Amino acid sequence: MRVGAVDCGTNSIRLLIAEGGADGLSDVHREMRIVRLGQGVDATGEFAPEALARTEAALADYVALMREHEVARVRMVATSAARDAGNRDEFFAMTARLLGTVADGAVAEVITGTEEAQLSFRGAVGELDPTAAPFIVVDLGGGSTELVLGDGDGVSASFSANIGCVRIKERCLHTDPPTADEVEQARAVVAERLDEALRAVPVEGAHTWVGVAGTFTTLAALAHRLPVYDPAAIHLSRTGFGALLDVCSDLLGMTARQRLELGPMHEGRADVIAGGAIVVQELARVMSERAGIGELVVSEHDILDGIALSIA
Secondary structure (H helix, E strand, C coil): CEEEEEEECCCEEEEEEEEEECCEEEEEEEEEEECCCCCCHHHHCCCCHHHHHHHHHHHHHHHHHHHHCCCCEEEEEECHHHHHCCCHHHHHHHHHHHHCCCCCCCCCEECCHHHHHHHHHHHHHCCCCHHHCCEEEEEECCCCEEEEEEECCEEEEEEEECCCHHHHHHHHCCCCCCCHHHHHHHHHHHHHHHHHHHHHCCHHHCCEEEEECHHHHHHHHHHCCCCCCCHHHHCCEEEEHHHHHHHHHHHHCCCHHHHHCCCCCCCCCCCCHHHHHHHHHHHHHHHHHHHCCCEEEEECCCHHHHHHHHHC
């Protein structure tokens, strides 16, 4: 049986078509597009018309692919931006119209931060050595960042923090490149949100830090000096904090145009990754000080894989 999983976040919308078998799920098709659904939501409280139009165009293409590949079940989740937008009914009506052509009654779900954390954890750690547990999985998105602690028995603690690369950029980083004052303002916002998260998630017990989603995968590709983005080379790669923090510092000193010239950089991420870099810097400090961790493991498998597994 083939299943279709769609993850619609603040910055991107992603599709996984997977086929179930004796050994679990295998990829049939995986795709990501930057649609910036959360454009301006932090300031206005509503989806912008052009952001909804970009998301609808991408989802229409995904629906066509799912029908072509004869998907039997589909699940679409919407995360931070859809939780915050006042005109979200317009978004849900659009998703119901499109998804209903794949499976009757299908519609996007706004999942809680807790469920988002559980799905991300399930997708991220499936291929990791269980002796490396407990794992602290961090899903750094456009509008929120989930911290999840767990092991082979499941999730023991999680928290969804209201920080992400798009939200930090729109709230604090207005200059290109950001000024020192803007960076410090952003760092203070991130530290405050992380302090709240760390009261709920005791990272001191973690042995392995796993990062998922586009900010982490891009930073890893840059740290490993890849000429272009290569998912196979990045999946389960390890990056020491020295190289990781050097890349973060370099990105904060660049303009969006300069970042775009970096081979692994996606064009839709160049203007917002500085916000993500600040979150990663603060996380690395916390992991080092509280858990004695000195490297980041990056997984290409994340909430999208967790969604697919939940309906397989």
